[in-house]
Amino acid sequence: MDYRDILVFAEQEDGELHQVSFEILGKGRELADRMGVQLNAVLLGWRVKDKASELVYRGADNVFLLDHPSLRDFDVIRYSRNIVKLVKETRPDIFLIGATRIGRTLAPRVAAALRTGLTADCIDLDLDEDANLIQIRPAFSGNIMAQIRTKTRPQMATVRYKVMRIRERDTRRKGKIIKMEVEVIDETGMKIVEKTRADEVNLAEAEVIVSGGRGLKKPEDFKLLQELAEVLGGVVGASRPLVDAGWISKDHQVGFSGNTVKPKVYIACGISGSPQHLFGMRDSDIIIAINKDPTAPIFNVSDYGIIGDLYEVVPILIRKIKNELRRSKNGE
Amino acid sequence: MNKPLDIIVLIKQVPDIEKVKFDFKTGRLDRSSAEAVINPFDLNALEAAVRIKEKIGATVTAISMGPKNAEASLRDAIARGADKAILLTDIRFAGADTLATSYTLASAIRKIGSFDLVICGEKTIDGDTAQVGPEVAEFLGIPHVAYVEEIREVNKDGILVKSKMGKHYYTIALRFPGLITVTKDVNTPRLPTLRDKIRSRKAKIPVWNADFLSDVAEINRFGISGSPTNVAKVYAPCAEKRRSRIFHEDLGDAAEEIVSVLRELSIIR
Numbered sequence: 001m002d003y004r005d006i007l008v009f010a011e012q013e014d015g016e017l018h019q020v021s022f023e024i025l026g027k028g029r030e031l032a033d034r035m036g037v038q039l040n041a042v043l044l045g046w047r048v049k050d051k052a053s054e055l056v057y058r059g060a061d062n063v064f065l066l067d068h069p070s071l072r073d074f075d076v077i078r079y080s081r082n083i084v085k086l087v088k089e090t091r092p093d094i095f096l097i098g099a100t101r102i103g104r105t106l107a108p109r110v111a112a113a114l115r116t117g118l119t120a121d122c123i124d125l126d127l128d129e130d131a132n133l134i135q136i137r138p139a140f141s142g143n144i145m146a147q148i149r150t151k152t153r154p155q156m157a158t159v160r161y162k163v164m165r166i167r168e169r170d171t172r173r174k175g176k177i178i179k180m181e182v183e184v185i186d187e188t189g190m191k192i193v194e195k196t197r198a199d200e201v202n203l204a205e206a207e208v209i210v211s212g213g214r215g216l217k218k219p220e221d222f223k224l225l226q227e228l229a230e231v232l233g234g235v236v237g238a239s240r241p242l243v244d245a246g247w248i249s250k251d252h253q254v255g256f257s258g259n260t261v262k263p264k265v266y267i268a269c270g271i272s273g274s275p276q277h278l279f280g281m282r283d284s285d286i287i288i289a290i291n292k293d294p295t296a297p298i299f300n301v302s303d304y305g306i307i308g309d310l311y312e313v314v315p316i317l318i319r320k321i322k323n324e325l326r327r328s329k330n331g332e
Numbered sequence: 333m334n335k336p337l338d339i340i341v342l343i344k345q346v347p348d349i350e351k352v353k354f355d356f357k358t359g360r361l362d363r364s365s366a367e368a369v370i371n372p373f374d375l376n377a378l379e380a381a382v383r384i385k386e387k388i389g390a391t392v393t394a395i396s397m398g399p400k401n402a403e404a405s406l407r408d409a410i411a412r413g414a415d416k417a418i419l420l421t422d423i424r425f426a427g428a429d430t431l432a433t434s435y436t437l438a439s440a441i442r443k444i445g446s447f448d449l450v451i452c453g454e455k456t457i458d459g460d461t462a463q464v465g466p467e468v469a470e471f472l473g474i475p476h477v478a479y480v481e482e483i484r485e486v487n488k489d490g491i492l493v494k495s496k497m498g499k500h501y502y503t504i505a506l507r508f509p510g511l512i513t514v515t516k517d518v519n520t521p522r523l524p525t526l527r528d529k530i531r532s533r534k535a536k537i538p539v540w541n542a543d544f545l546s547d548v549a550e551i552n553r554f555g556i557s558g559s560p561t562n563v564a565k566v567y568a569p570c571a572e573k574r575r576s577r578i579f580h581e582d583l584g585d586a587a588e589e590i591v592s593v594l595r596e597l598s599i600i601r
Binding site: 011013014018073074076077080100101102104105106107108109111112113115116117118119120121134138139140144145146147148149150151152188189190191192193194195196197198207208232233250257264265285286287288294299300301302303304305306307308312313316317320321324325328 | 429430431434435457458459460461462463464465466467469470471474475476477478479492495496497498499500501502503504505506507510517559560561562563564565566567568569574575576577578579580583584586587588589590591593594595597599600601
């Protein structure tokens with residue numbers, strides 16, 4: 001039997017589907033249509049049946065549902081064994097997984113078990129004339145792009161969050177939900193003894209990010225950026241040196257080794273714009289840069305650049321925005 | 333006294349990413365443009381191993397696959413607290429992707445025989461895949477926890493680690509034999525003392541080649557012949573066109589303009 005169709009791993013946590021799964025379904029749909037094959041999703045969890053239809057609405061033709069109490073929380077052994085079994089039975093040509101921490105924990109085990117190639121953290125996918133997958137990923141801190149090809153099947157790739165477009169939810173779409181038998185593994189050598197909600201800023205989903213870089217003089221000055229972020233309903237980001245220096249926690253880091261962000265507005269305050277930083281924010285809709293140094297590389301990628309001291313510019317911005325907000329509130 | 337734990341730390345020698353230059357014509361790194369160092373995340377892995385050794389006793393073995401000169405990184409690992417080191421070097425290991433690399437490293441671990449814990453950095457700064465650790469675990473048939481940010485407890489039978497995945501922190505009890513990959517948050521690696529550096533110069537570092545692993549591995553699964561993926565093409569990322577309006581004198585005007593842009597975008601409503 002030949003390898004055909006595209007399989008997508010639908011990531012869920014506590015029954016909530018991760019956005020990246022919708023993103024890869026969007027891309028997977030496009031590729032499947034070009035290849036004239038089906039797009040399938042695999043969903044593992046417990047009491048997640050209603051989520052399976054969501055995957056159909058987002059583009060899946062078939063959803064392989066593995067619903068069992070043993071799969072409630074992510075356990076890499078239970079998840080990978082069951083997925084490997086499914087892949088062996090259904091023989092997909094392409095298998096895509098979101099490049100989240102869960103995805104990047106799971107995908108390599110599945111690839112090693114299947115002895116197939118896996119390309120990490122793709123930011124685009126394409127097909128050649130023979131419908132082989134072309135996997136595009138950044139390399140060397142985002143300074144170059146590489147096209148990777150895989151000789152073995154399935155061609156496996158993890159796909160970066162927030163780079164692919166989500167298809168509109170279409171509740172009229174029809175698809176099959178196929179209940180699969182779950183292989184229950186009692187002992188995996190791992191046991192979750194505590195699970196606590198991580199109270200962290202979610203940069204990836206923010207519409208406005210106000211980021212600080214080395215132009216900040218001391219950690220307390222993040223308050224100034226925090227104030228600007230608050231009046232705009234946004235969150236605070238930071239470049240790597242400030243995270244490394246311990247001025248702000250890692251979840252705020254924007255850049256190659258931190259978060260890739262795509263907000264409507266990105267305001268870079270005192271950030272010179274290293275390639276590593278630019279990599280993480282250059283897809284923002286509008287980029288505003290404030291920097292004293294007119295030669296700072298950040299200005300090359302900015303829509304609006306203000307050459308000036310952030311300690312002068314940011315307070316003016318806050319004042320003007322507050323005035324504007326007051327005016328709209330008063331219906332002027 | 334109890335037998336000390338056997339801990340294996342996987343190390344990669346990488347070019348200093350801040351300094352290395354890239355040759356777009358050949359599609360290769362110009363490795364001579366920057367000095368080679370231990371992958372920074374692997375320093376955290378090594379430090380984690382050395383701390384376990386100090387706490388409950390362990391023998392720490394550093395393994396690296398790479399060219400002959402990767403021996404320098406293994407000497408550095410010994411200076412930083414590893415007891416032993418093994419260098420895997422052979423032209424037949426060269427050109428390996430993550431699958432072949434993991435297979436080779438797992439084969440070397442098999443060759444060593446018994447172990448309790450394998451520790452890896454979460455990823456390397458040059459490859460940036462974060463795949464080798466989990467793939468090694470699969471090849472060895474042992475459980476693994478990736479992205480470990482904290483080691484809470486360790487005893488002869490297992491380790492209690494904290495990892496962030498999705499929207500939660502998970503504290504996971506991992507039974508030995510197992511593998512963990514650690515983030516930079518797990519510890520702050522110490523610097524080797526001068527005495528340690530001198531000591532490391534005298535250390536004997538065995539070199540293992542493909543033939544030496546032939547009783548535990550299939551040689552055609554090493555290196556380029558065992559690698560299902562290949563880089564077909566590399567290119568510079570294209571820069572997106574931006575409006576590039578620059579203000580430098582009247583900051584008030586600049587702020588006005590930006591406020592009107594924010595209004596247009598419905599950020600200010």
